[in-house]
Amino acid sequence: MNKLSSFALCSVLAATALSSFSGVAAPVSEVVKSDIRSASHKARDEFRNPQQTLNFFGIQENMAVVEIWPGGGWYSEILAPMLADKGTFYAAHFPSGTDVEYFNKHLPKYQAKIANTKGMEKTKLTGFHPKHATDMAPAGSVDAVLTFRNLHNFYMNGDEALKIALASSFKALKPGGIFGVVDHRLPEELDAEKNRNSGYIKQSVVIKMAEEAGFKFVAESSVNANPLDNAQHEKGVWSLSPTFALGEKDRAKYQTLGESDRMTLKFVKPSTM
Structure with missing residues (x-):
């Protein structure tokens, strides 16, 4: 990404309806396979493992879910149609009206993508930025907040932005709500400050700062790990x-290396404060 930055259908008929998107929310496994998604996005599945990742986070079609900084909509193409019927999808994109x-x-x-892509029309577009717009959804209203390869962007601008x-x-999450993180992982033995602008961030830093924000760390998954990536590249993670x-x-x-080594972390907002 740029700096600034489950179950099978019962019949052939149902599968055909999903391919063209019928307006009915579907399990993540079926949306991942469907023609709702662009071919270029599907080509990255071997590195980004969307079905396994969302299942690890526990995302269900009846949830209210925020995706922070969805970029070009790689995960939005899955989340928006999955949540369209029974849930709510908030895309906390870049804020409007800035000079960036x-x-x-x-x-x-x-905006054009959600307006012109079947299955994405019900997306609730909000804005998020640590300085310009901090309310990504109504307070205490959502079941999950997900961030895919974004926390490093805030970290690059200083600890305060990440905080x-x-x-x-x-704030956006209900008590008991899920905070799911996927990001480029900096090896723990490397100097954090020297690599702050590399696009990588230490897993220990993410866990520590999330816990300081009030989250409880639940589990990690190796689903998006890439042991071939040492995080030492001339132009940081963007070399890959x-x-x-x-x-x-x-x-x-x-090309042989593939995409970056990524942490996949699940946190919850405690039910009692």
């Missing part, structure tokens, strides 16, 4: 697929 060129370029693209992102997530920031330099090596 990157935000102003990519927010309209996402605000965590506090805003905590799918960005290939080095262009043709070492491209074959990075």
Whole structure:
């Protein structure tokens, strides 16, 4: 990503209806397979493991779920149709009305996507930014807040930005709600400050700061781990697929390496405070 940054259907008839999206929410396994999703996004499934990841977080089709900074909508193509009928999907994208060129370029693209993609029309578009917009959803209203490869963006701008992102997530959740994190993992033996702008962040830092924000750490999964990635690249995580920031330099090596080594962490907001 840029810096700024389950069960089978019972019949062939049902499967066909889902492929064109009937407007009825479906289990994650079926949405992942469906034609709702773009081919380029499906091509990343081997590295991003959406079905296993969402099952680990415990996401169900009757939940209210926030996705922080959904970017081009990779996970939104799964979450929005999954939640369309029985649940609610909040996309806490970049805020409007700022002077940040990157935000102003990519927010309209996402707005067009949800307007023109079957299954995404019910998306509730909100804005989030540690300085400009901190309410990603009504306080205490959602069952889960998910962030995919985003916490490092806030961390790159200082601990305070990450603290605000965590506090805003905590505020949006109901007691007992889930906070799910996937992010590029910096090896614990490396210097955190020297690598702050690399796009990687230590798992220990995420857990410590999330717990300081009030979350309880529940479990980790290795589903998105990549032991081949040592997190030491000339242009940080953006050297790897799918960005290939080095262009043709070492491209074959990075294609073989795949996407980054990622932590997958599940937290909850305690039911009693």
